[in-house]
Amino acid sequence: MSAERIATDVPARADIVVIGGGPAGLAAATEAARRGAAVVLLDEQPALGGQVYRAVEANRARGKTLDADYAEGGRLVDAFRASGALAIHEASVWLVEPDGTVGFSRAGAATLMKAERVIVATGAVERAMPIPGWTLPGVMTVGAAQILLKTAGLVPQGRVWIAGSGPLLRLYAVQALAAGGQLAGIIDTTPPGNRRAALRHMGGAMGALGELRKGLAWTQAIRQAGVPWITGAHDLRAEADDDGALGTISFTADGARRSEPADTLLLHNGVVPNVQITRALDIEHDWNQTQRAFRPRCDAWGSTSVPAVMIAGDGAGIVGAAASAIAGRLAALESLRALGRLDQAARDDAAAPLRRALARALAIRPFLDALFAPSPEYLVPAGETIVCRCEEVTASALRQAVSLGCLGPNQLKSFTRCGMGPCQGRICGLTVAEVIASARGASVADVGYYRLRFPIKPLTLGELAAVHAPADPTAPR
Amino acid sequence: MSAAGYDAIVIGGGLHGLSVALHLARRRKRVIVLERRYAGRHSSGINAGGVRRLGRDIREIALSVIAMEMWHSIESLVGDDCGFVAGGQVKVAESDADMAKLARREAEVRALGYDHEELVDQAELRRIVPAIAEHCVGALVSRTDGAADPYRTTTAFRRAAVAAGAEIREDDGVTGLERANDLWQVTCASGTIEAPAVVNCAGAWATRIAAMVGETIPCGVKASMMIVTERMPTFVEPTVGATSRSLSFKQTAAGTVVIGGGHQGRCDVAAERSVVDFGNLAHAARIATELFPVMRGVRIVRTWCGIEARTADEIPFIGPSAVAPGLFHSFGYSGHGFQLAPAAGAALAGLIATGSTNLPIAPFGVTRTSAAAVR
Numbered sequence: 004m005s006a007e008r009i010a011t012d013v014p015a016r017a018d019i020v021v022i023g024g025g026p027a028g029l030a031a032a033t034e035a036a037r038r039g040a041a042v043v044l045l046d047e048q049p050a051l052g053g054q055v056y057r058a059v060e061a062n063r064a065r066g067k068t069l070d071a072d073y074a075e076g077g078r079l080v081d082a083f084r085a086s087g088a089l090a091i092h093e094a095s096v097w098l099v100e101p102d103g104t105v106g107f108s109r110a111g112a113a114t115l116m117k118a119e120r121v122i123v124a125t126g127a128v129e130r131a132m133p134i135p136g137w138t139l140p141g142v143m144t145v146g147a148a149q150i151l152l153k154t155a156g157l158v159p160q161g162r163v164w165i166a167g168s169g170p171l172l173r174l175y176a177v178q179a180l181a182a183g184g185q186l187a188g189i190i191d192t193t194p195p196g197n198r199r200a201a202l203r204h205m206g207g208a209m210g211a212l213g214e215l216r217k218g219l220a221w222t223q224a225i226r227q228a229g230v231p232w233i234t235g236a237h238d239l240r241a242e243a244d245d246d247g248a249l250g251t252i253s254f255t256a257d258g259a260r261r262s263e264p265a266d267t268l269l270l271h272n273g274v275v276p277n278v279q280i281t282r283a284l285d286i287e288h289d290w291n292q293t294q295r296a297f298r299p300r301c302d303a304w305g306s307t308s309v310p311a312v313m314i315a316g317d318g319a320g321i322v323g324a325a326a327s328a329i330a331g332r333l334a335a336l337e338s339l340r341a342l343g344r345l346d347q348a349a350r351d352d353a354a355a356p357l358r359r360a361l362a363r364a365l366a367i368r369p370f371l372d373a374l375f376a377p378s379p380e381y382l383v384p385a386g387e388t389i390v391c392r393c394e395e396v397t398a399s400a401l402r403q404a405v406s407l408g409c410l411g412p413n414q415l416k417s418f419t420r421c422g423m424g425p426c427q428g429r430i431c432g433l434t435v436a437e438v439i440a441s442a443r444g445a446s447v448a449d450v451g452y453y454r455l456r457f458p459i460k461p462l463t464l465g466e467l468a469a470v471h472a473p474a475d476p477t478a479p480r
Numbered sequence: 481m482s483a484a485g486y487d488a489i490v491i492g493g494g495l496h497g498l499s500v501a502l503h504l505a506r507r508r509k510r511v512i513v514l515e516r517r518y519a520g521r522h523s524s525g526i527n528a529g530g531v532r533r534l535g536r537d538i539r540e541i542a543l544s545v546i547a548m549e550m551w552h553s554i555e556s557l558v559g560d561d562c563g564f565v566a567g568g569q570v571k572v573a574e575s576d577a578d579m580a581k582l583a584r585r586e587a588e589v590r591a592l593g594y595d596h597e598e599l600v601d602q603a604e605l606r607r608i609v610p611a612i613a614e615h616c617v618g619a620l621v622s623r624t625d626g627a628a629d630p631y632r633t634t635t636a637f638r639r640a641a642v643a644a645g646a647e648i649r650e651d652d653g654v655t656g657l658e659r660a661n662d663l664w665q666v667t668c669a670s671g672t673i674e675a676p677a678v679v680n681c682a683g684a685w686a687t688r689i690a691a692m693v694g695e696t697i698p699c700g701v702k703a704s705m706m707i708v709t710e711r712m713p714t715f716v717e718p719t720v721g722a723t724s725r726s727l728s729f730k731q732t733a734a735g736t737v738v739i740g741g742g743h744q745g746r747c748d749v750a751a752e753r754s755v756v757d758f759g760n761l762a763h764a765a766r767i768a769t770e771l772f773p774v775m776r777g778v779r780i781v782r783t784w785c786g787i788e789a790r791t792a793d794e795i796p797f798i799g800p801s802a803v804a805p806g807l808f809h810s811f812g813y814s815g816h817g818f819q820l821a822p823a824a825g826a827a828l829a830g831l832i833a834t835g836s837t838n839l840p841i842a843p844f845g846v847t848r849t850s851a852a853a854v855r
Binding site for chain 2: 100
């Protein structure tokens, strides 16, 4: 049985283990390996690139480009390949211990690897968009649809609606159209007031004209394709047809209720830091009211309260691909200093131009954060909308628990089993915090988040049973 | 009643402290529980919930049998069923040598006059645990043992204690203990309170309380790890353990499977923190999947561990201090104190209220020689 295979073809230890093969992870691993460290990059995906540059090498080989930015992904991967760092693909990391031990599974075999430093570059995850009917077959996230597009060139057939808010929604629409897809329409739930709020940050954003132009070009491409774009939509619902799958969507726009036949509904409500590892390590997290998400507390290098663990990229707060790659390099420089491979002056010299580049890359962020601030309607779902998919717990059940005295997400488990299913709150965590905060009239910061525990990824008993712990992790390489 | 208003001060708001408080309050004694964090913070709220007589140390059986009678009417004691289900406890034999060992054990227990442990053959084992691996040849079973929900039990004992008049003060750790004028003065974060009797139910931290009166009690700590899996269709009713290997395996009412058995995590007693050691936890997973092959592909959803006291001979200290009159100890349950809690609390309450108890706690004296070595 494959579950009992033991992975023996990977090193038992490394100077630096980087988790995640997106821009932050690639850049961190490249910087560290170039400067002589033994680096292992563990990536959950079959190919390098992360979400944003997913399958970049394969698509380049096929002569395809999904958009101009994608070329940058290719450059990052090329630099990584030349650096001497080792990439281990399809490695699902389920454990990071404070001493630098990393547990991961690959093809049903689990391994423990010991690193001097761990750079967590696990990026962002899509914020859940719980609407009535979001668990129906036929409803999925824009991110999931984009994975199908990038890895298999697939676009959904039939009447495809995209709903929600955020840059990825537009980008996907452009990519799907370019790949020959048809879109029935885009239902834009961005609150109408966001545009005005964003204009106040226009000055800073002018430093990132390229980014602004890119966004405008996406919008133009969608309009030119004749895709209906409904703005200011609210009260979005997905309804089942007779066979139990998605059949209809309905929403209110311009004061009128509309109902449309639908075969596929793609939802997107922005992205938030992936905090699975940092939470399970009990690193402090701070609430970011603008991005409406928790982010792990770290310094300007990405150092956390756990000395062996650093964090880089969107996982430390949403910054985008370009800033993430720079943050990865900064984390690598500090890791090398901590390992004694680089003195402080050399680290700072190398970091100085990176910090200037980082400031430029971040210039557009306040504008984007304001423009795509999520609609409160989808942060705090109403009534019988399911919040926890695994245990099928509704928003009203959460409110009922609060009325019985439940103060936070962890207590909620005893009340409702919310967050106790296989996903361990990965999907519902922020929604639960928002609903409890709203019901209590408290801030999300005070309500807090689930106490997460390893394993943070599905790990079978069979895999754990066959864990291959290196016999002597302290033996010299 | 003392001038200070309390007859007894219980140190530690775990299940044992709450049980002592409940029984004292029912005897109309004024009792306060001082808890450093919150009630059920450590082992009490997160243990495996086994309610087991099966396989107990011979010295524990008498108290365990009485406790089991209390469990079977737990609702009348605390006003809640505590999630207790008498699904049975099974200790499987994986070899003929195991079977011989279990046969000797059954005879030994029967010779003492107890009949709750019953040796069964392979066919009967298959009947009661259909999913058990084929190599298992038989088992020792205790059919009316079972399991309860630990957090719910701790909460029920707490509610019942409060309803009976006990006071529970959380976030209030004890920092000093002194005897003056036949009264204990207990210093805690909120001030000093007095009572003629103090009960030390501080678990892994109980030796520190004893040390405050100059009493040295040899006792170590343990941090047993647990695994809970995703939900499965109901496939096993009793709690299952093994004869020569460490395992506790049980399916909850929700369908999840809870796996333990005393595999040790890492703990920092001073920091009150314990962490799972996955290299070690792999042993628990290995034993569980070997005894229940159906579990191989089942996903783990959570792992955890909790800190508690462990004595050299793995049975608790229950009884008066050897050096300080009016001080009583109840700790060192070594990973199997959950089931004993209703009876141990009753015994101590009797001892404190009347000076004696007819409950069988004689084997648990703090000066017994078998507990002399720390492990």
